[in-house]
Amino acid sequence: MNDASAPIRVLVAKPGLDGHDRGAKVIARALRDAGMDVIYTGLGLTPHMIVEAALQEDVDVVGLSILSGAHMTLLPRVTQALDAAGLADCVVVAGGIIPVDDAEILKTTHGVDAVFGPGTTTDEIITFIRSAVAAVRAGRA
């Protein structure tokens, strides 16, 4: 199995201890049904733990579900720690309740590749992940 055709590995986490992880589970199932390997870590991981898990699992994508409103602190901490760990290649996507203005800042200055609002379909997410990972893998080859 070569690099381009190998299954996409995605880490799905919901940082913060508040709230539920229903949305994250729906996404995890959709990604599995799209043929991806989804490492599901559940609730409450700190940015440091998320990056350590991403490193051990050698994932292509880190997907974060954030409902707590702490996205402007949590997400930059994750992307910074990913860069520091040599995982700048990792595609970072976020979902949850994130205002449009914040999403723009996260994408332009904090290395988040995509922010998916409440209306996003799982198909859109799958399509985005597939093309983003294909681009990274092509750049590596």
Added chain:
Amino acid sequence: MSDGSARAQAIHAGDRRALAQALTLIERGGPAAKALRRSLVPRAQTRVIGITGAPGAGKSTLTTALALHIRTRGLTIGILAIDPSSPLSGGAILGDRIRMYDLAGDSGVFIRSMANRGRYGGIAGATADAIRALSAAGYDIIMLETVGAGQSDVAVADVADTVLLVESPGMGDEVQSIKAGLLEVADVIAVSKSDRQDANATLQQLRALVQMQHADSDAWTVPVCGVSAIANTGITALADAVLAHGEWLAMHPAGPRQRRRRIVALQRALEILLLESLSLSPVWQDALATLDQPNCDIEALAEQLLTNWRATPQPN
């Protein structure tokens, strides 16, 4: 760092990212994985503990509790957690990390989730190589959590020094693992969730079964331990039992049980290698071409294939 030996060097030096990438390579298989395998030097003192038992038995929770305890004895731990792939999409949800929260952030622990890809032989090979990589990276104890269903779980004995069977209480009259043939490969048995009232009956039942099974040949008596990961009871005794089995093995490397295991492991390794090299040979293509003919006799075809293969000059 596509070169197998450069990557192996980084792994031997303790580079965790190199190890993680190597595990991906191993999972994908093929020539690069094979080259890497040859450059990896596993450490002789590594102990591999296979953790098996039905889904929901409490394997991940117990693995975590055991790992936390073993860490206090100063040993480092690599964990391989295997979950089933979806037969429909080929994808998988690997959820064992949820239960391993308390190990997150400990640099003496390396956790890797792996999908079984639905291939029995394939995953056995990849698992053995993944264990080799973790050993080469210097982890003292490797814990392998299996899917917990079907034949492939019996194969855990091929790659593990010590097989820990996890049985949850109150599964009815029949102990679950008898059906799956798991009881025969168990070196240590844990009755999980012993905070529950029905745990004691299961404990008694399993002790009786074990006595019947091992009345004769084997000098190792399979301990049956009641544990609760939630109440945190019995973990120390279980860790003692598991580590004691490792020491016992070191003193009895050539017992009949170990020999039986090694023969089966050899057979399985051969099976994989033979099928692999056969499928690369032109006689395989010829056989595939005949396969769709009406009334194709598979048995006869297999025999013919083997005859043709023997007649082909073998590359080394």
